[in-house]
Amino acid sequence: MIRSLRGMNDILSEDYERFEYFIKTASEVARRYGFHYIETPLLEETALFKRSVGESSDIVGKEMYQFNDKGGNDVCLRPEGTAGVVRAFVQNKLDRKGGIHRFFYHGPMFRYERPQKGRLREFHQFGVESFGVASVYEDASLIMMISDIFKALGIGYTLQLNSLGDQNCMPQYRESLVEFLDLHVSEICNDCKRRKETNPIRVLDCKNEACQNLYKEAPKLFTSLCESCKSDFDTLLKLLDANAIAYEIDTHLVRGLDYYSKTAFEFVSTEIGAQSAIAGGGRYDRLVEFLDGKETPAIGFAIGIERLLELIVMPQKEREGYYFGAMDAEALETIIKAGQAKRSTDTVIIEYTPKSLKAHLKGADRVNARYCAVIGENELKDAKIWVKDLQESKEETLSLTQFKK
RNA sequence: GUGAGAUUAGCUCAGCUGGUUAGAGCACUGGUUUGUGGUGCCGGGGGUCGCGGGUUCGAAUCCCGUAUCUCACCCCA
Numbered sequence: 407m408i409r410s411l412r413g414m415n416d417i418l419s420e421d422y423e424r425f426e427y428f429i430k431t432a433s434e435v436a437r438r439y440g441f442h443y444i445e446t447p448l449l450e451e452t453a454l455f456k457r458s459v460g461e462s463s464d465i466v467g468k469e470m471y472q473f474n475d476k477g478g479n480d481v482c483l484r485p486e487g488t489a490g491v492v493r494a495f496v497q498n499k500l501d502r503k504g505g506i507h508r509f510f511y512h513g514p515m516f517r518y519e520r521p522q523k524g525r526l527r528e529f530h531q532f533g534v535e536s537f538g539v540a541s542v543y544e545d546a547s548l549i550m551m552i553s554d555i556f557k558a559l560g561i562g563y564t565l566q567l568n569s570l571g572d573q574n575c576m577p578q579y580r581e582s583l584v585e586f587l588d589l590h591v592s593e594i595c596n597d598c599k600r601r602k603e604t605n606p607i608r609v610l611d612c613k614n615e616a617c618q619n620l621y622k623e624a625p626k627l628f629t630s631l632c633e634s635c636k637s638d639f640d641t642l643l644k645l646l647d648a649n650a651i652a653y654e655i656d657t658h659l660v661r662g663l664d665y666y667s668k669t670a671f672e673f674v675s676t677e678i679g680a681q682s683a684i685a686g687g688g689r690y691d692r693l694v695e696f697l698d699g700k701e702t703p704a705i706g707f708a709i710g711i712e713r714l715l716e717l718i719v720m721p722q723k724e725r726e727g728y729y730f731g732a733m734d735a736e737a738l739e740t741i742i743k744a745g746q747a748k749r750s751t752d753t754v755i756i757e758y759t760p761k762s763l764k765a766h767l768k769g770a771d772r773v774n775a776r777y778c779a780v781i782g783e784n785e786l787k788d789a790k791i792w793v794k795d796l797q798e799s800k801e802e803t804l805s806l807t808q809f810k811k
Numbered sequence: 812g813u814g815a816g817a818u819u820a821g822c823u824c825a826g827c828u829g830g831u832u833a834g835a836g837c838a839c840u841g842g843u844u845u846g847u848g849g850u851g852c853c854g855g856g857g858g859u860c861g862c863g864g865g866u867u868c869g870a871a872u873c874c875c876g877u878a879u880c881u882c883a884c885c886c887c888a
Contacts, residue, residue: 412879463885468812485888506881515888520812522881524888531888597850597885613884663887674888710888733846765841767848782846796848 413519413527424715425530429512432532432555436510440553441534444509446490448516448715450509451478457696458489462604462665469517472581482529483516486663487533488690488706489697495537496498496699512711524681524713531689533708537694540703542638545669545689546645548707552673552685555649555709560719563673563684565652569626569639570607572667573692575632580606582625593620608660628657635668642669665690678713685709725797727753729770733782739767740806741781744791747810748779770796779809 410416417425433443450470459466465485472482484490491509500507512532521527534551536544549565556563571579587594587602587609594602594609595617601608610621631639646653653671661670670688678684687707694702730745732738738760745756755773757766763780770778779793791809794801 409879469886517887519886521879525886529888533888608886663888681887686888708888713888763844763846764843764848765844769848771848778848780846782859784846792846794847799848801847 410477410698411527413521413525415528421715424718424720425711426717427720428455428559428711428718429532431511431558432512435551435555435558436534438554439508439534439547441508441536443649444491444494444511445513446484446487446494446511448480448484448514449492450493452482454489454493454697455482455485457539458492458665458693459486459662460605463663465517465663467604469519471516471518479629485517486515487511487513487531487708488535488663488665488693491533491535491706492693492697492699492704495535495702496694496697498652500537501699501702505540506536508536509772510534519772522681523679524710526712528667530711531708532711533706535704535706537805540691541706542641542669543645544705545638545642546649546689548705549646549671550649552707552709556673556685557718559714561675561684561714561717562677564654566659566672566674567642567653568657568670569631569635570657570661570667570670570688571627571631571635575630575635576627576667578797579627579630582630583609583627586624590620593617605664606661611660626657628655638668644776653700661688662688665693665696667691671707673709673779675714675717677717681710681713683710684714684717723774725774725776727755727775728777728779729755729766729773729775730779731756731757731762731766733780734786735760737781737783741779741791743779744779744806744809767794767796770794 427450452470455466455470461467470482470485472480475481491511495501495507510533513530514528514529516528518527519525521620534548536548552610553565560598570576584602584606587598587606591599593616594610595614597614598609598612598617601612607627609617610624610627612618612621622756643653659670659672668689668691671686672683673685674682676682677686685707687705689703689705691703694700694704728745728748730741730748738758742756742758745754748754755775757769763782766780776797777793777795779791783792784790785792785803789806790803791806792801793809
């Protein structure tokens with residue numbers, strides 16, 4: 407038997423219903439916030455991700471589905487969504503056009519990782535990207551959008567917030583942190599030694615207890631923020647307070663992708679295991695420039711769809727549509743014709759095997775149909791059809807012409 | 812990439828220290844005397860015991876390899 411590749415799953419039946427329900431709900435909320443759908447290719451030039459996500463990140467360093475295509479181009483399956491949207495934004499010269507551009511997207515992403523619960527090699531994200539708004543009001547607005555989406559889906563979460571600083575305060579801070587790490591290099595774990603070289607800020611996120619104790623003494627990013635970062639963060643907190651959005655400030659919250667600055671946030675669920683981040687995002691004011699565009703402030707987030715599928719509280723399913731069946735082979739032709747006509751307005755399931763009324767009712771019940779329509783000997787003789795409303799338990803026998811109405 | 816556990820019917824699992832035709836519940840399917848479901852009763856189909864080797868008179872059961880899943884690390888949504 408040929409199986410799907412490791413970490414790549416089919417989405418079907420009930421899972422797909424949840425999947426579709428999520429997309430529909432999240433898209434509606436995004437549209438209400440003035441965002442428009444954008445579709446970008448799954449395959450992009452590898453350089454796009456190297457320059458945006460950053461070569462120091464694990465995503466680019468070791469998790470990309472990268473290969474040379476037949477034309478010799480170095481390409482890869484997208485590991486995340488932001489880079490492609492920013493590329494499209496620049497390529498379509500929206501940075502030159504000016505103004506505000508707000509997009510949302512959803513689709514598959516690919517990372518060559520060891521799969522586990524909530525972490526697949528092909529997984530799906532829903533994300534939004536907003537270009538052209540420097541105001542921290544947009545940061546608050548995006549957080550409220552996620553809150554709205556989760557509220558609509560019945561999903562509980564904790565919101566964690568931090569500020570990563572900008573080009574004025576972050577480089578200085580990074581330097582002072584590296585100095586600190588150099589002084590204590592013998593005390594930190596091997597992972598942190600590696601992080602010190604690749605992405606020093608990440609050490610703050612280390613789960614090693616000894617490291618964490620040590621970092622209590624380390625310089626704090628939070629207290630090193632410049633004036634504008636500090637006041638923006640304070641404003642953000644005020645806005646969230648005013649809109650009854652609960653949050654925790656986590657000064658060790660770090661984003662894994664290099665392009666983030668200033669506001670960083672993560673929505674976390676305690677109900678889904680180790681891969682607990684269900685949404686994450688932040689500001690990336692420099693990224694458009696990095697990708698050869700005109701300096702444009704921007705912010706976005708992404709939601710991991712598979713991770714929250716099991717958290718979604720689905721609305722109760724109601725009986726819907728028609729089930730058609732014949733009790734004798736002679737009535738089959740008539741029932742198929744009647745069912746086909748009904749398809750112009752309703753969901754219709756036609757049973758092709760003649761069987762007893764009881765068997766048809768069971769069949770209608772199993773497919774969760776609202777109505778069970780059957781033609782037997784008596785009905786066929788009088789050109790009528792017997793219809794039962796399975797929800798109200800009411801039945802009637804109509805003439806076929808009347809039934810079509 | 813590292814460490815640990817699992818893999819038996821469509822699903823959830825039982826199968827003790829290797830011993831004759833591998834079981835249960837649910838699901839599916841048919842019937843339940845004359846045309847009434849979701850809720851009774853009786854029957855039926857369905858398994859190369861993940862895959863490949865090995866030990867043995869004999870392997871679902873022991874050993875080795877491999878694949879996949881799960882958990883933790885790493886990383887991230």
